[in-house]
Amino acid sequence: MIVAEQKPFEEIAKMVEIFDKVLILGCNECVTVCLSGGEKEVGVLATSLRLYRKQGDRPITTVEETLVRQCEWEYLDEIEKLVEDVDCIISMACGVGVQFVAERFPDKWVIPALDTKCAGGAVEHGLWEERCGMCGECILHKTGGVCPVARCSKRILNGPCGGSQNGKCEVKDVDCIWDQIYKRMMALGRMDQLMEIELEKDWSKARDGGPRKMSREEVMIGE
Amino acid sequence: MSENKSRLQTLFEQGEFVVTGEIGPPKSASGAGIREHAKHLSGYCDATNLTDNQTAIVRLSSIASGVHVLQAGGEPIVQMTCRDRNRIAIQSDLLGAYSLGIKNLLCLSGDHQSFGNHPTSANVFDVDSLQLIRMVKRMRDEKVFACGEEIKKDEPRFFIGAVANPFADPFEVRVYRMEKKINAGAQFFQTQIIFDLERFDRFMELARERGLHERSYIMAGVMPVKSAKVAGYMKKFVSGMAVPDDMIERLKKAEDQQAEAVEICVEQIKYLKNVKGVKGVHIMAVGWEEIVPTIVEKAGLLPRPQVPGLAQVAG
Ligand code: SF4
Ligand code: SF4
Numbered sequence: 001m002i003v004a005e006q007k008p009f010e011e012i013a014k015m016v017e018i019f020d021k022v023l024i025l026g027c028n029e030c031v032t033v034c035l036s037g038g039e040k041e042v043g044v045l046a047t048s049l050r051l052y053r054k055q056g057d058r059p060i061t062t063v064e065e066t067l068v069r070q071c072e073w074e075y076l077d078e079i080e081k082l083v084e085d086v087d088c089i090i091s092m093a094c095g096v097g098v099q100f101v102a103e104r105f106p107d108k109w110v111i112p113a114l115d116t117k118c119a120g121g122a123v124e125h126g127l128w129e130e131r132c133g134m135c136g137e138c139i140l141h142k143t144g145g146v147c148p149v150a151r152c153s154k155r156i157l158n159g160p161c162g163g164s165q166n167g168k169c170e171v172k173d174v175d176c177i178w179d180q181i182y183k184r185m186m187a188l189g190r191m192d193q194l195m196e197i198e199l200e201k202d203w204s205k206a207r208d209g210g211p212r213k214m215s216r217e218e219v220m221i222g223e
Numbered sequence: 224m225s226e227n228k229s230r231l232q233t234l235f236e237q238g239e240f241v242v243t244g245e246i247g248p249p250k251s252a253s254g255a256g257i258r259e260h261a262k263h264l265s266g267y268c269d270a271t272n273l274t275d276n277q278t279a280i281v282r283l284s285s286i287a288s289g290v291h292v293l294q295a296g297g298e299p300i301v302q303m304t305c306r307d308r309n310r311i312a313i314q315s316d317l318l319g320a321y322s323l324g325i326k327n328l329l330c331l332s333g334d335h336q337s338f339g340n341h342p343t344s345a346n347v348f349d350v351d352s353l354q355l356i357r358m359v360k361r362m363r364d365e366k367v368f369a370c371g372e373e374i375k376k377d378e379p380r381f382f383i384g385a386v387a388n389p390f391a392d393p394f395e396v397r398v399y400r401m402e403k404k405i406n407a408g409a410q411f412f413q414t415q416i417i418f419d420l421e422r423f424d425r426f427m428e429l430a431r432e433r434g435l436h437e438r439s440y441i442m443a444g445v446m447p448v449k450s451a452k453v454a455g456y457m458k459k460f461v462s463g464m465a466v467p468d469d470m471i472e473r474l475k476k477a478e479d480q481q482a483e484a485v486e487i488c489v490e491q492i493k494y495l496k497n498v499k500g501v502k503g504v505h506i507m508a509v510g511w512e513e514i515v516p517t518i519v520e521k522a523g524l525l526p527r528p529q530v531p532g533l534a535q536v537a538g
Binding site: 199 | 331335337348351357388391400407
């Protein structure tokens with residue numbers, strides 16, 4: 001899932017300071033699961049904004065709504081009426097959702113309430129970690145199912161570097177993922193595979209190649 | 224003797240016990256200090272490393288520093304990290320460095336940028352140190368760029384070095400990785416600074432078991448540690464460095480800590496010289512370069528050998 005974290009409240013308040021009626025739009029997918037942009041967070045943000053603005057003598061009207069998904073046109077169609085009479089939309093989705101909203105409603109000012117962090121998951125209650133760097137060409141079959149692209153601080157493909165110490169990365173508070181890859185490969189009896197030099201990665205398949213697309217012709221609806 | 228071979232490579236091939244030093248380029252646009260250090264080390268070190276923005280702090284470029292060493296009559300070993308350049312920039316810089324007379328290259332990952340003075344910069348790592356080594360070797364031996372395109376003429380012909388850290392974890396992996404670097408094209412190694420001689424012995428034992436000492440020239444890294452305070456600091460803050468407590472104690476007790484530091488370093492060099500498979504010593508005394516001649520002399524490594532056909536210079 002996409003992991004995102006709410007921006008500091010003051011920043012959000014500053015971004016809407018010139019508006020008097022805003023739509024706060026949540027998303028029921030990833031950001032609900034990571035407790036940053038679901039229905040509950042929409043409610044909390046709306047209340048906080050109203051209180052803050054009342055204290056500042058410029059009250060604000062908030063409209064609350066949470067969609068099944070912000071990254072799909074059909075759900076965005078549902079809020080056409082709501083959007084009409086607000087000054088701006090605060091999207092509490094990931095960066096994808098924010099952009100779908102902006103694209104669907106070109107006349108409205110759209111504000112992101114979250115900082116989108118990574119593709120990851122909850123490893124324990126309240127702790128989310130990055131797992132995939134979306135490199136466009138997965139190599140997990142070569143590394144025992146553990147991703148060095150997203151999880152090594154230097155995205156080294158032939159690790160570990162000389163900074164690995166006691167399972168920790170030279171970068172503070174980070175686990176050395178190559179330590180884990182080696183231990184796993186050793187336990188699985190696949191050390192010989194790690195002795196092969198992993199060649200330069202084709203980063204053109206990653207974001208470095210420019211924005212990416214994926215298409216499935218069989219499901220496309222022709223004009 | 225091939226005219227293309229570096230002085231460093233020639234000395235290894237002659238079976239000499241090689242001594243290298245290290246110069247940390249300045250945070251300024253003047254090469255005067257580098258040339259001065261290079262002259263100072265002349266006759267004591269056979270070649271000198273020039274670090275590449277060490278600890279991710281912006282400094283005069285390692286290639287330009289190497290040229291200053293050449294101008295001072297020395298033999299540079301230019302360091303190249305993967306942190307700051309993609310494969311286009313790296314190869315371009317390699318062509319440039321070789322065109323300026325640099326023949327020894329040390330390939331390494333590089334410290335993460337979060338350690339340095341630009342922690343907000345992008346982290347490149349387009350290739351890693353192994354891929355870098357292989358790339359430099361293919362440019363030389365197969366005359367191709369990384370993409371496979373032919374280098375039609377005047378390919379760079381570097382003597383390829385790499386680093387090995389016997390003190391990083393997991394321990395066994397350190398030897399595998401060294402072997403992998405040799406397979407990729409590494410011809411000589413400089414190790415991380417050695418304080419824990421016992422662990423280094425075990426490392427070399429494993430390396431010898433796999434015949435790595437016969438497939439590459441291994442140089443042991445040492446560092447004179449000026450005071451107990453510096454040693455304590457290093458133990459605490461420098462990653463991948465095992466500073467033993469008894470060394471800190473010994474420095475603490477000494478009347479003249481600097482003299483004791485020299486004494487310890489000399490003892491280490493004498494010990495390391497006798498470890499089977501060690502072909503040289505790399506003295507890292509950045510910030511205390513002026514002590515290097517004393518150490519080399521006391522360790523009984525003088526006079527430094529001559530290379531027939533090359534003027535007696537070093538740096
Ligand atoms: S190898 Fe690439 S696609 Fe696979 S998990 Fe890592 S970043 Fe994601
Ligand atoms: S210590 Fe491990 S995780 Fe950190 S950069 Fe080195 S190999 Fe990658």
